Amino acid sequence: xxxxxxxxxxxxxxxxxxxxxxxxxxxxxxxxxxxxxxxxxxxxxxxxxxxxxxxxxxxxxxxxxxxxxxxxxxxxxxxxxxxxxxxxxxxxxxxxxxxxxxxxxxxxxxxxxxxxxxxxxxxxxxxxxxxxxxxxxxxxxxxxxxxxxxxxxxxxxxxxxxxxxxxxxxxxxxxxxxxxxxxxxxxxxxxxxxxxxxxxxxxxxxxxxxxxxxxxxxxxxxxxxxxxxxxxxxxxxxxxxxxxxxxxxxxxxxxxxxxxxxxxxxxxxxxxxxxxxxxxxxxxxxxxxxxxxxxxxxxxxxxxxxxxxxxxxxxxxxxx
Amino acid sequence: xxxxxxxxxxxxxxxxxxxxxxxxxxxxxxxxxxxxxxxxxxxxxxxxxxxxxxxxxxxxxxxxxxxxxxxxxxxxxxxxxxxxxxxxxxxxxxxxxxxxxxxxxxxxxxxxxxxxxxxxxxxxxxxxxxxxxxxxxxxxxxxxxxxxxxxxxxxxxxxxxxxxxxxxxxxxxxxxxxxxxxxxxxxxxxxxxxxxxxxxxxxxxxxxxxxxxxxxxxxxxxxxxxxxxxxxxxxxxxxxxxxxxxxxxxxxxxxxxxxxxxxxxxxxxxxxxxxxxxxxxxxxxxxxxxxxxxxxxxxxxxxxxxxxxxxxxxxxx
Numbered sequence: 031x032x033x034x035x036x037x038x039x040x041x042x043x044x045x046x047x048x049x050x051x052x053x054x055x056x057x058x059x060x061x062x063x064x065x066x067x068x069x070x071x072x073x074x075x076x077x078x079x080x081x082x083x084x085x086x087x088x089x090x091x092x093x094x095x096x097x098x099x100x101x102x103x104x105x106x107x108x109x110x111x112x113x114x115x116x117x118x119x120x121x122x123x124x125x126x127x128x129x130x131x132x133x134x135x136x137x138x139x140x141x142x143x144x145x146x147x148x149x150x151x152x153x154x155x156x157x158x159x160x161x162x163x164x165x166x167x168x169x170x171x172x173x174x175x176x177x178x179x180x181x182x183x184x185x186x187x188x189x190x191x192x193x194x195x196x197x198x199x200x201x202x203x204x205x206x207x208x209x210x211x212x213x214x215x216x217x218x219x220x221x222x223x224x225x226x227x228x229x230x231x232x233x234x235x236x237x238x239x240x241x242x243x244x245x246x247x248x249x250x251x252x253x254x255x256x257x258x259x260x261x262x263x264x265x266x267x268x269x270x271x272x273x274x275x276x277x278x279x280x281x282x283x284x285x286x287x288x289x290x291x292x293x294x295x296x297x298x299x300x301x302x303x304x305x306x307x308x309x310x311x312x313x314x315x316x317x318x319x320x321x322x323x324x325x326x327x328x329x330x331x332x333x334x335x336x337x338x339x340x341x342x343x344x345x346x347x348x349x350x
Numbered sequence: 351x352x353x354x355x356x357x358x359x360x361x362x363x364x365x366x367x368x369x370x371x372x373x374x375x376x377x378x379x380x381x382x383x384x385x386x387x388x389x390x391x392x393x394x395x396x397x398x399x400x401x402x403x404x405x406x407x408x409x410x411x412x413x414x415x416x417x418x419x420x421x422x423x424x425x426x427x428x429x430x431x432x433x434x435x436x437x438x439x440x441x442x443x444x445x446x447x448x449x450x451x452x453x454x455x456x457x458x459x460x461x462x463x464x465x466x467x468x469x470x471x472x473x474x475x476x477x478x479x480x481x482x483x484x485x486x487x488x489x490x491x492x493x494x495x496x497x498x499x500x501x502x503x504x505x506x507x508x509x510x511x512x513x514x515x516x517x518x519x520x521x522x523x524x525x526x527x528x529x530x531x532x533x534x535x536x537x538x539x540x541x542x543x544x545x546x547x548x549x550x551x552x553x554x555x556x557x558x559x560x561x562x563x564x565x566x567x568x569x570x571x572x573x574x575x576x577x578x579x580x581x582x583x584x585x586x587x588x589x590x591x592x593x594x595x596x597x598x599x600x601x602x603x604x605x606x607x608x609x610x611x612x613x614x615x616x617x618x619x620x621x622x623x624x625x626x627x628x629x630x631x632x633x634x635x636x637x638x639x640x641x642x643x644x645x646x647x648x649x650x651x652x653x654x655x656x657x658x659x660x661x662x663x664x665x666x667x
Contacts, residue, residue: 071640096638096640100641103593109584110398110632114394114631118636129584131585132495132584132588135584135585158585
């Protein structure tokens with residue numbers, strides 16, 4: 031009995047592995063291999079990134095390996111994947127760090143093996159990296175400044191170049207929020223008749239967005255537009271507007287294009303939300319990894335385009 | 351006498367089978383990937399396997415005693431953040447490490463006391479601890495990771511002695527000691543006795559309650575040890591570390607031939623089980639197989655291993 035079952039175990043094991051072997055792409059030892067290591071592959075953001083990476087890998091004729099942990103927060107699994115792909119002798123690694131400090135030892139190992147690392151979507155902690163003596167080629171991520179600028183232009187246009195605007199800020203000192211804010215302010219500066227009458231923080235949170243904007247409606251009842259540095263605060267503010275019985279009277283623009291925000295745009299309670307383009311991010315990652323392999327210099331920061339979703343362009347966005 | 355011989359052969363035949371499975375797996379991966387069978391990759395696999403393998407040792411004790419421990423991942427996180435905090439507030443390294451270990455031990459003891467003296471089913475007790483320890487870790491750190499440690503501490507994960515990574519050395523030591531404890535000491539033999547037939551163990555004068563408490567304590571302490579290695583490896587202790595590690599540890603134990611109904615199993619088998627999982631993950635990464643398929647493969651291996659196990663153990667009349 032025992033022998034029989036051992037045989038079965040062996041057969042099943044080996045066939046399953048052979049089956050997987052057939053799954054793999056033809057392992058071309060001649061061409062370049064680029065690895066894209068994302069946080070997880072069960073998130074639409076990273077699935078889009080993978081799609082973009084695949085497109086440009088095909089165009090460039092490089093072999094692409096995309097791997098991600100089962101869970102977004104599992105840094106240890108991501109470390110294992112980095113180590114394993116170092117063993118696999120890939121020519122470059124594009125990495126979306128699961129933990130901006132925790133992946134540093136993995137980056138060090140890649141450095142030691144002479145494999146260039148490009149970070150995508152999330153920055154690696156610069157001080158931790160420098161302290162450890164590690165090095166990354168670049169950071170490829172959304173241009174939050176540009177996102178804020180687009181939002182500013184849109185609001186100015188919606189107001190017809192004249193009006194009073196409120197801002198809900200994120201947690202002070204967060205780089206992403208600060209960039210969005212600076213971009214927004216700079217574009218409003220070009221419209222002398224559009225005034226920012228008040229700018230307060232709601233700490234990225236929906237319920238605080240509600241409270242803070244309720245207060246703003248009290249102190250500045252003539253506010254015509256709101257820019258919230260993320261969608262959660264915008265959605266909170268929309269509830270406050272509803273509660274004040276002023277639904278649709280104020281032009282609200284958020285950031286991130288969350289599903290709830292898209293629904294609000296559909297319903298008309300929200301005017302627009304700035305969206306990121308993971309597909310583009312994936313493309314740029316592979317293109318720049320390719321340049322690094324070819325020995326070309328690339329910028330330390332590569333911004334990824336960013337765009338505004340409104341009711342008018344939403345259907346097109348969905349198809350894309 | 352003849353029966354004993356038969357049993358012995360059957361028992362070791364099973365372990366031999368698991369080992370053969372591992373060998374076949376290695377041969378297949380060697381054929382499929384030119385990068386697989388290199389010393390550097392094998393050391394890499396051993397290092398990646400070490401954390402799960404160490405947790406699985408505790409799990410093996412628990413499962414042999416016919417129990418289960420779902421809280422190892424959470425205990426790992428809690429011990430890890432306590433250790434990290436101890437280092438951060440300036441405790442000497444050995445003391446901080448001791449803090450981490452004793453936190454694991456305490457949580458494990460708590461499990462053991464609830465199970466043996468509180469008469470809770472192990473599943474319930476450790477399920478509760480899984481949530482309590484996780485919550486404690488999050489509360490203790492306010493949800494943020496604690497990072498940045500000295501080179502001496504990180505040596506525990508990144509150091510090498512004769513090219514062998516420290517975690518691998520620690521793992522080997524743990525396995526030698528655990529094998530000795532399980533086969534040569536009272537605690538070990540009683541663990542088998544309890545798992546085989548708890549009533550009989552009580553009647554033959556085994557202090558079952560104390561013994562169970564020790565077994566769960568051991569399991570918790572080994573989670574604490576794994577926490578030390580993980581924290582050193584990532585140079586950071588995360589309150590969300592170790593989620594679902596219990597499943598990996600149970601899988602390694604079960605693939606290694608330990609019976610979930612208790613009374614049977616070996617430490618060596620668990621090591622092989624842990625390596626089967628480690629080799630599979632590594633190999634699938636090398637081949638560029640997606641994580642979705644990896645999950646299917648690993649799940650299938652667990653099911654097949656247990657199917658084989660059950661078929662072998664079915665009494666023949």
